[in-house]
Amino acid sequence: VSLRPTLRRFKRRVAFWRDREQTERMLLGAVRHRGRPIALNANQQAFCEWNAQRLGISLDESRRRFAASAQALRGGHGGVAFRTFNDVAHSLYQVFASDAPSEVFEAYRLHSPAHFLRTLSYDPPRWRADHPLLEGLHGRDHVTVVDFGCGLAQPSLSLARALRERGCEVSLVLADIPTLRFEFVGWLARREGFEVAQRPCTPDERVPELRSADVLIAREFFEHVHEPVWYLDRLDRYLAPGGFLVTNVEDHHQEFMHVSPDLAPLRARLRELGYEAVVPQTVFRKR
Numbered sequence: 001v002s003l004r005p006t007l008r009r010f011k012r013r014v015a016f017w018r019d020r021e022q023t024e025r026m027l028l029g030a031v032r033h034r035g036r037p038i039a040l041n042a043n044q045q046a047f048c049e050w051n052a053q054r055l056g057i058s059l060d061e062s063r064r065r066f067a068a069s070a071q072a073l074r075g076g077h078g079g080v081a082f083r084t085f086n087d088v089a090h091s092l093y094q095v096f097a098s099d100a101p102s103e104v105f106e107a108y109r110l111h112s113p114a115h116f117l118r119t120l121s122y123d124p125p126r127w128r129a130d131h132p133l134l135e136g137l138h139g140r141d142h143v144t145v146v147d148f149g150c151g152l153a154q155p156s157l158s159l160a161r162a163l164r165e166r167g168c169e170v171s172l173v174l175a176d177i178p179t180l181r182f183e184f185v186g187w188l189a190r191r192e193g194f195e196v197a198q199r200p201c202t203p204d205e206r207v208p209e210l211r212s213a214d215v216l217i218a219r220e221f222f223e224h225v226h227e228p229v230w231y232l233d234r235l236d237r238y239l240a241p242g243g244f245l246v247t248n249v250e251d252h253h254q255e256f257m258h259v260s261p262d263l264a265p266l267r268a269r270l271r272e273l274g275y276e277a278v279v280p281q282t283v284f285r286k287r
């Protein structure tokens with residue numbers, strides 16, 4: 001009787017357990033020591049308030065849950081471990097929805113809790129006082145800002161605050177795929193006293209009716225859609241002549257949901273439409 005098959009099975013078992021042990025050690029390394037107080041940024045604090053109202057729980061309980069979630073992985077929601085967790089989730093759950101054109105809206109909904117927590121950890125961009133956009137809008141008493149693919153609306157809300165400080169009234173139109181984050185962002189903008197309209201984007205209505213805009217923000221958006229030029233043409237209809245487009249039309253790296261990393265056709269279309277670059281690749285002015 002040959003012992004070889006038994007030996008082979010035994011070796012496979014040893015390799016399996018060695019592998020498992022290593023994976024467990026790695027995962028445990030990623031888990032932080034719980035219970036330490038953590039500092040929340042302004043959006044995370046607002047989230048805790050909103051979530052307490054949404055769930056009918058106390059603010060303390062809402063904060064406790066948020067801290068426990070942030071401490072589940074080393075580095076919190078903004079850390080490398082959480083980023084890895086997101087990447088793993090994208091791979092694991094692709095069986096339910098991939099980023100193919102017919103499934104990508106569903107994929108955004110599927111991954112929305114993790115994306116929501118991640119974006120809450122980001123700091124909003126700051127608009128320098130001498131930023132060409134603020135200078136270009138100088139002297140206006142009212143500005144309409146459309147933020148398409150708004151996410152947490154970090155650029156539009158921070159711009160709205162900067163304009164309000166300069167005595168300018170701001171109307172916001174926020175558009176995105178309807179998820180929990182989209183509900184939160186509407187609440188956040190209204191809580192700050194802005195006039196805000198929300199436009200859900202769905203497979204049946206990919207670009208809903210917007211408003212004539214002085215500023216159109218579509219930041220970190222075009223690489224996420226399968227037909228960036230089609231979107232630009234639709235959005236362009238809403239930007240008033242002389243209005244500003246805030247975006248990022250550099251090529252992006254390839255990853256899940258970066259379905260159009262090569263934005264050369266979009267840059268060419270901007271040139272055809274006569275957009276003038278005010279800040280290379282990110283701020284354009286419509287003639």
Ligand SMILES: C[S@@+](CC[C@H](N)C(=O)[O-])C[C@H]1O[C@@H](n2cnc3c(N)ncnc32)[C@H](O)[C@@H]1O
Pocket residue numbers: 108148149150151152153154155175176177201206218219220221224225
């Ligand atoms: C990388 S995030 C950028 C969020 C925000 N613009 C920012 O700069 O912080 C991409 C955003 O595009 C949204 N998005 C992706 N595909 C979309 C589509 N077809 N229609 C509307 N929004 C979309 C996502 O839900 C997400 O909020």
